[in-house]
Amino acid sequence: MSGWLTGVIGALLPLSITVVVIGTLYEAARDSLKTLEKQKVDITILAERDDLTGIYNSRVFHNMLDQAIERSKRHGSWVYLVNIDLDNFKDINDSYGHHAGDAILRYMAKQLLNVTRGEDTLCRVGGDEFLMLIDSPEKHSKEELNVVVERLKAAIEIPYIYEKTKLSIRGSIGYAEYNAKATPSIKNKDDLLKQADREMFKDKERTRAQQTS
Template sequence: MKNDPKAKLVDGTKAAKPLNQVLKENEHVKDMLEESADELASVNRVLNEEFANQDQLPEMGNALEKSEAVEIKVQEASDKLSVVNQALEDEVRERHLLEHQLATIREQQEETLHIALHDSLTGLPNRALFNDRLEHGLVQATRHGWTLAVMFMDLDNFKTINDSHGHDVGDAVLRIVAERLKENTRGDDTVSRHGGDEFLYLLTDMTNEQDATIIAEKIIKAIQVPCQVSIGELIIKPSIGISIFPRDGTTAEALTKSADTAMYQAKRSKSGYAFAGGTPASSR
């Protein structure tokens, strides 16, 4: 079976800490062995001197030989442990390097994924991410009998801003609007840039139509605050269409289309927002 390089990276990050601990313990043992070897060498020198000055007793000679043999083995063990420790140090360095490489790869993956799923101008989720969350929301709503809403928002007369003041001013307006939408988005909801000056809002946790009304009015109020751009102040007015699941559709495509149609109804009547299949709200 082929080795999995990713598995090796993961194992490396998990094992780096224990290896450091093993290396530290081995260094301690190595120091003890070296101390023991030095002490044995010192004892053996004394014994050799004593042995040279006395009659050569066989028992003493045998003891000295054994002691010198132990000294050699202790020194050999210390040398082998040094080799092992060097290998451990190399392994720790390699694992730290792999850990760093893995962190870099993860950052690059996250950055690539973010770019793929977010609008480059506003930083909002793009159409693909919005549709994914809407599909997930529909599954949950169907399973639990929940209600959710899709809001389709368009900025009134935005083309005039681009034509009169240039795309730089238009882009600045879109960024300001996006920031205001983010500031007025609830935790479980999703707001996205659908394209151009169109935005989509997914309202997932609602008990009745009034919840959507409150959010729509809050968004309109926030966006209509004058925008400070390079040419001075601009007042932007949005039009919002609202579709409700399951009343106005049971698929992501149907709900988005219903909300889009309702948005044009709100734009024509200058009412601010309108519900799919219903009458526009009173002008605000």
């Protein structure tokens, strides 16, 4: 009897070892696939995000803007582009150094993101300039857009404490609107960007005039 059991065990042992090895290889392969998937997600996120602030970068934003304009052409939706520029960022950068400047930019991105609706898109296009995309099926009134602008300005103007020093920033903001049928003077993305930029500079000039008057 014991000899028979020994024979059976001897016959089954290689099979058991094989099952264990296969199971181990399966677990290892599954872990490797999980790692590769995570790395793929991480790489995608890095490719979409601004290195300093973590919000969307210019490349992704321009793709989204292109898509919003195409939707407007097909469905008659409205596209609003908000240009946000930090007025006295250079002064802070020059006075306190680039570490302070970088800290301010990260803080401003967070502040702006906190007052950005989930359906809208915020990005940093470089330096101290940010853009917001509002893609809407309906037209927004001037009053509604002014509420958005004032909300953004209020978020920007909350001081940042850098090494026990209160740093205050102001923002100039302008916006432009696009609808394939209703805004014939704005024919494409470049026109929309230029118009938002012009409106931002008008706001900057108004602020300067108020300060000198």
